[in-house]
Amino acid sequence: MQLDQIAPPVMRERLIEFGAGLEGVRLGRSGVSIPESTAFLLAPELAGNGPWEAFMTPQEFAHVHAVWDGSLHMNLPRNVLETVYYRGWGEQHPAAGHFGFPETIAMVYGPRTEHEFAVVAGLLRISHAYAMGSSSLGTNQ
Template structure:
């Protein structure tokens, strides 16, 4: 399965179809339909694990069944992490959607193109406004956008963006 299609996150392609249904509340902030097929989620997890310095395990900030994406050497700014963790920049839920931090300049374009929604917790002043739910990719084209977002999040958390 290929995930190397270049994607411009400042002007992403529009996500096909309607937005998924979500709980639209802080806890739990879940996606309720339009899940990833197992092979697409597996490819997303494999891509995340291939990023240098990333290790995975149970989330420190979400349900333990979600797969945390953590860095051995986190050097990015405060808004690059899911708090209170100091090294978890995202996690992948069992159904394929992600909660992760993205560079601030990509939050609005991703929302406007129907790829993501701000996490409701970002309404609190003590939380960064860079935390989003990125909807579960359903096919290879959507996986390309998901991996591009994941890459941007990883770069920011690692201090290279």
């Protein structure tokens, strides 16, 4: 949970719209977060292409928290996680590597500016590509 420097609600809504526009994604209720969160769920026929480490549940690769928080949890490739942590865009999820969750879950801070939105949307796109099993992942942020 993000405790301060909360993303404005409009940024949260833009992230939801952005994520909903990614190939094979539908919005739904998170299987691992509070009911007010919005999950990004990959269609089952596409989710089978990605590694298990790309998911929190069989189809959920990311979710954005409630409006009073605005942060996201998402699964990212290890090389991208290193960049996220180094650049201060997020931190390792406390459950990463525990309770049957992969080590690839991060909390990404909610965006407050256009620049931060571009970074977080780019990370959400990478999380989606990871879940799709794409081999062309990188960090161009």
